[in-house]
Amino acid sequence: SQQGEEDPQALSIQEGENATMNCSYKTSINNLQWYRQNSGRGLVHLILIRSNEREKHSGRLRVTLDTSKKSSSLLITASRAADTASYFCATDGGTSYDKVIFGPGTSLSVIP
């Protein structure tokens, strides 16, 4: 089953530009997390934002959360070719044991 939905599903930008990816979900959550996955590899945790938070920053990453709209966005500023990867949002569905459900992901290509 999938909870979140990413938009766009594919994004191609030039190096140095900003990349914005959006995620929508269906049920209530405790927190929302963003992950990165390089092709054929495992997931790297980027950032966790709790349901009572609206914005969070980590380096070049900025995540927002709007629980009224059940949506989140991930902004990568000053993108680099090394940022090329798939990005997934994941929500816990509000359960107590962190059963995390993933959205379909956004495939980001940063062109040097």
Place this chain on the structure above:
Amino acid sequence: GAVVSQHPSRVICKSGTSVKIECRSLDFQATTMFWYRQFPKKSLMLMATSNEGSKATYEQGVEKDKFLINHASLTLSTLTVTSAHPEDSSFYICSAVQGVAGNTIYFGEGSWLTVV
């Protein structure tokens, strides 16, 4: 930081045989681990929740007898694909929560299974 290790990273097996994939939390205890399956260019699909000391909880549509999960200790969960078929070929990833619910979830590097 917390690390989750999966083994093997790649495995090829013949149709009809069984293959076991291990998921270990290396520096923390995890009472709950999760197993996901990922097809090429697709997202992760939750297969089951692995509970230490009790039976796994499977998602709808996942065959329990096909995908055996054993959470033998607080640091180890195993996924056994029984009587493997080529359509079982996929990328399998496990995850574990460090500490209490709501904390960061850490993922293993994944295991590529190819059934020939």
